[in-house]
Amino acid sequence: MDMPKYDYLIVGSGLFGATFAYRANKIGKKCLVIDKRPHLGGNVYCENIEGINVHKYGAHIFHTSNKQVWELVNSIVEFNRYTNSPVANYKGKLFNLPFNMNTFYQMWGVTTPAAAQAKIDEQKAEAVAALNGHKPENLEEQALTLVGKDIFEKLIKEYTEKQWGRDCKDLPAFIINRLPVRMVFDNNYFNDKYQGIPVGGYNKLIEGLLSGVECLTGVDFFAEYRQTWRNTAKKLVYTGALDEYFDYKLGKLDWRTVSFKTRIEDTPNYQGNAVVNYTSHDKPYTRVIEHKHFEMFGQAVYECPKTVISEEYSTEYKDGMEPYYPVNNERNNRLAEDYRKLAQAEKDVLFGGRLGQYKYYDMAPIIEQVLNIKDF
Ligand code: FAD
Ligand code: UDP
Secondary structure, eight states, X not given: OOOOSEEEEEEOOSHHHHHHHHHHHHTTOOEXXXXXXXXXXXXXXXXXXXXXXXXXXSOOOEEESOHHHHHHHHHHSOBOOOOOOOEEEETTEEEESSBSHHHHHHHHOOOSHHHHHHHHHHHHHHHHHHXXXXXXXXHHHHHHHHTOHHHIIIIIHHHHHHHHSSOGGGSOGGGGTTSOBOSSSOOXXXXXXXXXXXXXXXXXXXXXXXXXXXXXXXXOXXXXXXXXXXXXXXXXXXXSOHHHHTTTTTOOOOEEEEEEEEXXXXXXXSSSSSEEEEOSTTSSSSEEEEGXXXXXXXXXXXXXXXXXXXXXXXXXXXXXXXXXXXXXXXXXXXXXXXXXXXXXXXXXXXXXXXXXXXXXXXXXXXXXXXXXXXXX
């Protein structure tokens, strides 16, 4: 048999596949990247509409404290100074997020950290007493003992119910652990050292990572390479769905999904911010994204006469939809673990990325994982 032409066949051109190809290519390994979608980039792909980069698979904000990751992405494309600072709209009244001195001022009129703390303590006293020394056991108890009644009712309860389709009492406490509470006037949603959006959009990052690498779009691994990939490449990097690789033989893994209604508005500035969360049930969507604000600041907003907005809806997952978030319940955790055991036994195959590992990862940790691979 002839030697395969490629060192690696990489299934999936998202950040995992693209970063892997970038590293392999740098050390002279020959890669072929395939993706079943009609474009490269996986979920960070942007579609240009009216001169605006529209985040087709959901708003993506890059943030990390890892200097090596930040330097790598900036060596490919410069990142802008976008700082995520969503605003919450509760029945027409606006509040800054994450919960910080601005929010507390808007909620109660308090102007000092001491006054805000006193108000929070008063607000959470009843819930703390009800716990009677026990740890919070669900999201409602966690929220009520963290920030108290008003914030829970106006900024957490209904948003969370819309997002998860369940009562806050039936959700685990850890879901809101990552929401910061700050006694300073700081609307930055993330605690990371570095944050931004690639200048010119995420496609520039993907194009840079895949520069000089052979890529094919509209090619499904299962339709075209499943049986024959060893004739094409010595090794396989697989970033598609873990259960699909094994023909779902142990059962199907569940996913949570979101859907978007995207439209052009004939105004240069629709909501004045990239992200507005709708925290009450009177609007069916969880948030509205105005994409231009990720990359246009100040006067530049008005130099682009139109705007593109996406309403985001939490949606029950069905076959054929985009698999976005793994479902971390007992059944799925156990099933994924069983599939991972099968994956470990696959010779010459690396399972990577959020689909291939059935784990939610932000972008930076995905890149970090690839940077940590020693053996190419
Ligand atoms: P993907 O980007 O999904 O790439 C996998 C690729 O494999 C896809 O292009 C797919 O078409 C292809 N593929 C699958 N099966 C096959 C097959 N059989 N044959 C060929 N190709 C195949 N992270 C952040 O850091 N900040 C954010 O703000 C953020 N927002 C997010 C919002 C949403 C709604 C979601 C779902 C995720 C968000 N993330 C965010 C996470 C981020 O999207 C992921 O970290 C990143 O996309 C993972 O890259 P990946 O390569 O693993 O997967
Ligand atoms: N959350 C909330 N109100 C908000 C934003 C978030 O109650 O305005 C809660 C909600 O339960 C959500 C969790 O905090 O699931 C985590 O939110 P985050 O924005 O970190 O995650 P994402 O919505 O991006 O998955």
